[in-house]
Amino acid sequence: MYGAGSVRIENRPDPRIQQPTDAVVRTVLSCVCGSDLWPYKSMPATDTGRPMGHEFLGVVEEVGSDLSGINAGDLVVAPFTYCDNTCDYCARGLHISCRQGGRYGIDGVDGGQGEAVRVPHADGTLVKLPVGADSSLLTLSDVMGTGHHGAVTAGVDHGDSVLVIGDGAVGLCAVLAARRLGAQQIILMGRHTDRTDLGRDFGATDVVAERGEEGVARVRDLTGGRGVEKVIEAVGTRQTLETALASVIDGGIISRLGVPQYEEGPLGPSTIMRNITLTGSRRPARAYIEELMPDVLDGTIAPGRVFDRSFSLDETPDAYQTMTDRHVLKALITF
Amino acid sequence: MYGAGSVRIENRPDPRIQQPTDAVVRTVLSCVCGSDLWPYKSMPATDTGRPMGHEFLGVVEEVGSDLSGINAGDLVVAPFTYCDNTCDYCARGLHISCRQGGRYGIDGVDGGQGEAVRVPHADGTLVKLPVGADSSLLTLSDVMGTGHHGAVTAGVDHGDSVLVIGDGAVGLCAVLAARRLGAQQIILMGRHTDRTDLGRDFGATDVVAERGEEGVARVRDLTGGRGVEKVIEAVGTRQTLETALASVIDGGIISRLGVPQYEEGPLGPSTIMRNITLTGSRRPARAYIEELMPDVLDGTIAPGRVFDRSFSLDETPDAYQTMTDRHVLKALITF
Known part of the structure; x- marks a missing residue:
């Protein structure tokens, strides 16, 4: 890669052993x-x-x-x-x-x-x-290890309601991982029907196409007003982080997989009063x-x-x- | 309390049962x-x-x-x-x-x-x-339940190195709780020697009076350069949060007990690359x-x-x- 938008195929020297551990x-x-x-x-x-x-x-x-x-x-x-x-x-x-x-x-x-x-x-x-x-x-x-890492760090367990934000490959693998770990309800938030259809195949029980406040309202509807126990956030914008915070129950866990496109995030008194755990990471x-x-x-x-x-x-x-x-x-x- | 600095002792009506569950x-x-x-x-x-x-x-x-x-x-x-x-x-x-x-x-x-x-x-x-x-x-x-909650949510376990930031009553109870849960090294960060002396009685193995970058350097020294596995942050300022982030090892856990005196905190790409978990809360x-x-x-x-x-x-x-x-x-x- 030579810069934004510029990927070239070139000949490079053949790799060879340099260290005895290579x-x-x-x-x-x-x-x-x-x-x-x-x-x-x-x-x-x-x-x-x-x-x-x-x-x-x-x-x-x-x-x-x-x-x-x-x-x-x-x-x-x-x-x-x-x-x-x-x-x-x-x-x-x-x-x-x-x-x-x-x-x-x-x-x-x-x-x-x-x-x-x-x-x-x-x-x-x-x-x-x-x-x-x-x-x-x-x-x-x-990508599968990353989705799995999100589900593991979110502490997904049998019977949980889990929200996966993002219908990219990582989000879809997170759905698969959450299902594998026994989640009962898996709500996939995404707007590309070909991707969310694959998400349903992978185990998503519900799909929410809405974003922001409307998306949160839909998640609340789908969980009897309670919110979800665990969130796997596989996008990385400030808006998706706020959606995660608004969708999770008190005491819940948010695992962040998407590389943050923000430097600062909400960590004030309200987050501490609600006992929210923020975890997850590069995988x-x-x-x-x-x-x-x-x-x-x-x-x-x-x-x-x-x-x-x-x-x-x-x-x-x-x-x-x-x-x-x-x-x-x-x-x-x-x- | 009638306002800042104004606490009065007054007669109020005697409480009486209002609900059958009172x-x-x-x-x-x-x-x-x-x-x-x-x-x-x-x-x-x-x-x-x-x-x-x-x-x-x-x-x-x-x-x-x-x-x-x-x-x-x-x-x-x-x-x-x-x-x-x-x-x-x-x-x-x-x-x-x-x-x-x-x-x-x-x-x-x-x-x-x-x-x-x-x-x-x-x-x-x-x-x-x-x-x-x-x-x-x-x-x-x-106060003891709060200190214990910090140690529990930080996942303090046998053999851990734990940093407790703050020598107030909550911080000191966190020291006691970390010791009770088997921490091997407990570094107490505080500047009031009468309090840190009680902290030593409660189980602190080391006391760091320095703050900010100097405090972090002392914690690194005391842990062979590695940093601590767990931090219990019992102050709540932006500076103490940053001290916590700089003192914890990659993959470590920071439990926040101090009511945050900030609304926004560092949640950017570097925190996610380091696999830091932020947890804790009101107790x-x-x-x-x-x-x-x-x-x-x-x-x-x-x-x-x-x-x-x-x-x-x-x-x-x-x-x-x-x-x-x-x-x-x-x-x-x-x-």
């Missing part, structure tokens, strides 16, 4: 993340460009001398940041804060939207897959891969349905634009 | 809450005045016809709001949001800083005490009375030590002023 992975499936669209809309123009992509699945081509768990030929999925999986943060499931971790596409590490990637700390980062490549397994790289996808994989493999969940169009690597610039134009929910990139 | 309690012990000092500093002058006080312990004098659990002659403690203890909010321990609940001193209900109080929903509200009146039992009305003291009482009765905890001076009812105006001047930590009112 692996080189040949990409089989990749995709475009909603968060990739932020720089696509706003990145200042540069001469050097930046490798893109942090969700990929592939075959290990070469391994560093220190690796023991990963071998050439393994099919693996990569979480959206690399990590050693041994530090104190990783030990508590917070791989995104790993003391040796980092992000793809910067600091000399390749992006996942390319033919091959050098993965640092490959033993800690990569997870072996037992079957052939599958787009549902690719979602464990980020330590690595922590959840082993937990979610069996349900993907046996078909209990099919998060790969969020991919509604495939693009070849050469078509990646189109993938960015059609997602930005909301003609595509989530773009799969095949190699 | 009880009338003759006060034995009461006290002044830190939250009473807010109107004492800022309340606009009025002609009618407002009964004050929401923490009291006393003897039941008369009961309504619907009461079954409370009898005349019982010694009881009252949590700082009344509640039915049966609605859906009470069932989840959120008595402060009780659907039939309310506050003392408004809507025709007496204040606790007086000789007698009509208590609505007395079966749900009052808890019988098995022994003679004791100032440590009085703290179950609010459903009622929920904790039965849990904490045995430890008070057997002397495991002695939260009554926060009362450092007794006043007669007639001296209550002095109690407000000396607490405001910080010459008294928490004023006990005896009858």
Whole structure:
């Protein structure tokens, strides 16, 4: 990416092992993340460009001398940041804060939207897959782990009423995760009927197309006036945060997944009187891969349905634009 | 209270049963809450005045016809709001949001800083005490329950490092509660040595007198550079919230007990990247009375030590002023 609106396909040097803990992975499936669209809309123009992509699945081509768990030929999925999986943060499931971790596409590490990637700390980062490549397994790289993280941090439990704000791929995966954790009522707030229809397939019991005060009123109607116990906020605007606060019962939990488009938010006396908990975050996808994989493999969940169009690597610039134009929910990139 | 700085002792009509669920309690012990000092500093002058006080312990004098659990002659403690203890909010321990609940001193209900109080929903509200009146039992009305709520909502667990910000009565009770729940390291941030000395008695392992960036640096030093897992913020200023955010590790929890003196707070992308949870609140003291009482009765905890001076009812105006001047930590009112 060379700046807003400018994604180019270029030849780069083949990745090779630099550290004994590296692996080189040949990409089989990749995709475009909603968060990739932020720089696509706003990145200042540069001469050097930046490798893109942090969700990929592939075959290990070469391994560093220190690796023991990963071998050439393994099919693996990569979480959206690399990590050693041994530090104190990783030990508590917070791989995104790993003391040796980092992000793809910067600091000399390749992006996942390319033919091959050098993965640092490959033993800690990569997870072996037992079957052939599958787009549902690719979602464990980020989007399904993120939706699941929202449901986990919101404390979704059997019998809960849950509001999911946002019908993007993360919101839809949050619906799937809330259903998987036993939520009784799942209200999906979104206005794109093709997306909310998929949300119903994923387990949404109700869809609210209204926003703001009207949306809150609808949520109240649907919960007998009470409001919901848990909210998963997968948009990130100030308005959606306020919708979350107005829709949740006293003592409820709001998990924020959408990257905030605000710096300040309501934290005054009224929030404290109501015992609201604000949690959630960027998603330590690595922590959840082993937990979610069996349900993907046996078909209990099919998060790969969020991919509604495939693009070849050469078509990646189109993938960015059609997602930005909301003609595509989530773009799969095949190699 | 007739306005900022104006507390008067007056004769009011004797409370009497109005609803069959009422009880009338003759006060034995009461006290002044830190939250009473807010109107004492800022309340606009009025002609009618407002009964004050929401923490009291006393003897039941008369009961309504619907009461079954409370009898005349019982010694009881009252949590700082009344509640039915049966609605859906009470069932989840959120008595402060009780659907039939309310506050003392408004809507025709007496204040606790007086000789007698009509208590609505007395079966749900009052808890019988098995022994003679004791100032440590009085703290179950609010301040000890509040400190405990901070430790519970922060998820304090065995081995944790906990930062308690504020050496007022709530902060000190939070230290006691964090210790009781097994925290290994408890850093108390406060500048009044008589208070922080009591904090050490209550279980603080370290005291930090510095504030702001210097305070954060000291906390980092005391935790090997890592920061603390949990913060209990018992002041409520924007600065103390920022100190909490800068002192907690990624993935940590901040429980806010101090009534916020701000409407907006930092909720931008950096907080979400760090997986910080903001929780805590006004304190459903009622929920904790039965849990904490045995430890008070057997002397495991002695939260009554926060009362450092007794006043007669007639001296209550002095109690407000000396607490405001910080010459008294928490004023006990005896009858």
